[in-house]
Amino acid sequence: xxxxxxxxxxxxxxxxxxxxxxxxxxxxxxxxxxxxxxxxxxxxxxxxxxxxxxxxxxxxxxxxxxxxxxxxxxxxxxxxxxxxxxxxxxxxxxxxxxxxxxxxxxxxxxxxxxxxxxxxxxxxxxxxxxxxxxxxxxxxxxxxxxxxxxxxxxxxxxxxxxxxxxxxxxxxxxxxxxxxxxxxxxxxxxxxxxxxxxxxxxxxxxxxxxxxxxxxxxxxxxxxxxxxxxxxxxxxxxxxxx
Amino acid sequence: xxxxxxxxxxxxxxxxxxxxxxxxxxxxxxxxxxxxxxxxxxxxxxxxxxxxxxxxxxxxxxxxxxxxxxxxxxxxxxxxxxxxxxxxxxxxxxxxxxxxxxxxxxxxxxxxxxxxxxxxxxxxxxxxxxxxxxxxxxxxxxxxxxxxxxxxxxxxxxxxxxxxxxxxxxxxxxxxxxxxxxxxxxxxxxxxxxxxxxxxxxxxxxxxxxxxxxxxxxxxxxxxxxxxxxxxxxxxxxxxxxxxxxxxxxxxxxxxxxxxxxxxxxxxxxxxxxxxxxxxxxxxxxxxxxxxxxxxxxxxxxxxxxxxxxxxxxxxxxxxxxxxxxxxxxxxxxxxxxxxxxxxxxxxxxxxxxxxxxxxxxxxxxxxxxxxxxxxxxxxxxxxxxxxxxxxxxxxxxxxxxxx
Numbered sequence: 001x002x003x004x005x006x007x008x009x010x011x012x013x014x015x016x017x018x019x020x021x022x023x024x025x026x027x028x029x030x031x032x033x034x035x036x037x038x039x040x041x042x043x044x045x046x047x048x049x050x051x052x053x054x055x056x057x058x059x060x061x062x063x064x065x066x067x068x069x070x071x072x073x074x075x076x077x078x079x080x081x082x083x084x085x086x087x088x089x090x091x092x093x094x095x096x097x098x099x100x101x102x103x104x105x106x107x108x109x110x111x112x113x114x115x116x117x118x119x120x121x122x123x124x125x126x127x128x129x130x131x132x133x134x135x136x137x138x139x140x141x142x143x144x145x146x147x148x149x150x151x152x153x154x155x156x157x158x159x160x161x162x163x164x165x166x167x168x169x170x171x172x173x174x175x176x177x178x179x180x181x182x183x184x185x186x187x188x189x190x191x192x193x194x195x196x197x198x199x200x201x202x203x204x205x206x207x208x209x210x211x212x213x214x215x216x217x218x219x220x221x222x223x224x225x226x227x228x229x230x231x232x233x234x235x236x237x238x239x240x241x242x
Numbered sequence: 243x244x245x246x247x248x249x250x251x252x253x254x255x256x257x258x259x260x261x262x263x264x265x266x267x268x269x270x271x272x273x274x275x276x277x278x279x280x281x282x283x284x285x286x287x288x289x290x291x292x293x294x295x296x297x298x299x300x301x302x303x304x305x306x307x308x309x310x311x312x313x314x315x316x317x318x319x320x321x322x323x324x325x326x327x328x329x330x331x332x333x334x335x336x337x338x339x340x341x342x343x344x345x346x347x348x349x350x351x352x353x354x355x356x357x358x359x360x361x362x363x364x365x366x367x368x369x370x371x372x373x374x375x376x377x378x379x380x381x382x383x384x385x386x387x388x389x390x391x392x393x394x395x396x397x398x399x400x401x402x403x404x405x406x407x408x409x410x411x412x413x414x415x416x417x418x419x420x421x422x423x424x425x426x427x428x429x430x431x432x433x434x435x436x437x438x439x440x441x442x443x444x445x446x447x448x449x450x451x452x453x454x455x456x457x458x459x460x461x462x463x464x465x466x467x468x469x470x471x472x473x474x475x476x477x478x479x480x481x482x483x484x485x486x487x488x489x490x491x492x493x494x495x496x497x498x499x500x501x502x503x504x505x506x507x508x509x510x511x512x513x514x515x516x517x518x519x520x521x522x523x524x525x526x527x528x529x530x531x532x533x534x535x536x537x538x539x540x541x542x543x544x545x546x547x548x549x550x551x552x553x554x555x556x557x558x559x560x561x562x563x564x565x566x567x568x569x570x571x572x573x574x575x576x577x578x579x580x581x582x583x584x585x586x587x588x589x590x591x592x593x594x595x596x597x598x599x600x601x602x603x604x605x606x607x608x609x610x611x612x613x614x615x616x617x618x619x620x621x622x623x624x625x626x627x628x629x630x631x632x633x634x635x636x637x638x639x640x641x642x643x644x645x646x
Binding site: 048071093098141 | 600607
């Protein structure tokens with residue numbers, strides 16, 4: 001599905017990612033751990049194709065195509081979706097209208113209901129939404145978009161316990177976790193700090209990012225336990241010694 | 243000393259330049275227009291007029307309290323469909339009601355500038371609308387001022403009186419058909435909102451590239467009265483200048499102005515001016531300007547003279563082209579203690595973050611720009627009937643509004 005080869009990315013002339021390699025197969029969902037400022041969001045934004053994130057070297061392959069130089073909307077139409085960490089508010093654009101614009105065939109009312117978000121249908125997108133509401137708004141839009149590969153930037157931050165469950169279920173739906181593993185085709189990559197969301201959704205593999213590189217990969221639960229026990233660097237030293 | 247007559251004052255001012263806006267050479271326009279035939283029913287209007295009216299949101303059907311249509315200088319129909327509202331052409335109204343002299347030129351000065359002077363020196367044409375005491379209408383009165391002759395100076399003088407406790411909605415579309423190459427429209431309007439009465443007035447302009455427009459509006463609002471004034475101009479115009487003035491004269495009076503401009507050329511100078519002269523009055527003025535070309539000056543002035551008055555101004559502009567200019571001038575004039583007056587003004591481009599956000603959902607850069615621009619122009623207007631809100635939405639959400 002997605003293959004990242006030796007990817008280096010800079011923002012405003014400052015290099016943030018150094019030779020990242022990552023491969024996510026069809027039907028797989030991966031989690032990405034790492035301290036603040038280590039480049040996790042940069043990786044997602046570079047995959048999404050935000051122009052400020054300049055690819056210095058390496059390439060991004062998606063569904064067998066090199067998308068490294070593709071525009072954001074082309075990538076989205078090819079099947080890449082992203083839940084932003086801090087999305088902007090859009091004045092005058094109602095959420096229910098955005099759902100229709102994203103996908104005229106989407107069943108807006110059902111999607112809104114699933115995320116217990118009906119009262120927000122007539123509100124301007126993200127305008128005056130709380131942290132947790134923003135996350136649900138992102139999930140609603142992704143369920144309308146139905147990407148083949150979904151990226152989630154801290155979908156659990158600022159979300160209360162009841163709603164974390166709803167968001168976890170939405171992620172499972174987006175990544176077809178209700179389907180037998182052999183039948184799954186959709187994939188995902190998510191960033192989480194505390195792993196709360198992993199109690200409600202299934203991740204197949206996890207990676208630790210330090211200083212702009214992926215330095216350790218393995219079972220999500222094992223990695224998270226190690227991080228909790230001995231910190232990011234301790235985890236790497238223990239599980240993936242150089 | 244005797245008070246000079248309207249005529250004498252107008253004569254004095256016939257060369258007086260306006261405070262704002264580019265100067266128009268009145269002599270270069272013709273003041274005489276060929277008269278048009280009157281009709282009994284809006285259905286009988288020429289189809290070109292009906293089509294033009296529809297384009298400015300004026301659907302001349304049964305779903306209205308009445309209609310007024312003026313072609314050039316001829317009022318072709320002035321008809322009420324509802325007992326609570328009286329609609330007449332101005333000349334007939336002046337003949338019928340002596341008391342109208344107490345309203346005529348009382349809120350707009352005939353010698354304000356050469357445009358008002360010109361209207362004052364011309365035979366009266368325009369509408370007289372009176373919402374009768376305590377009568378509330380739901381359907382709007384629909385009017386269309388149609389400038390159909392090239393080179394004409396179309397002069398209009400309207401008076402609206404909302405009597406005590408009444409409620410009135412008026413939608414006015416002003417337009418020229420495509421074949422009119424050049425023209426001038428000067429419209430004087432005087433609105434009297436009496437105690438506890440409520441008016442919503444929505445004006446939609448659609449002019450030609452060589453048309454100049456000078457509306458002159460004065461409004462007074464008595465105790466407990468309210469005004470919702472909406473102005474929309476999304477089509478090219480050569481020059482346009484208007485600065486309607488509302489005076490909140492009675493306790494608790496409320497005025498709200500919404501202005502939506504999409505500029506692609508020319509010189510547009512618009513705004514609103516509110517005097518808060520009574521306790522517990524409040525005023526709000528919101529303007530949204532998108533420029534892909536041309537110059538737009540967005541003014542807003544609020545003057546608070548008594549304690550407890552509240553006013554808020556909001557001028558926001560999106561400048562989408564090198565060729566455009568948006569000059570935002572919010573003014574607050576506090577002249578008393580215990581006032582609450584504020585403003586916010588911003589001029590800028592479309593936020594990259596918003597564009598990227600929508601592009602990440604699969605919208606092209608052009609589609610995303612168009613969605614953001616339309617959202618920006620979709621001003622939430624309070625206090626209008628749902629149907630009218632929808633009509634305004636249809637106008638501001640047209641597909642042909644794009645970024646540069």
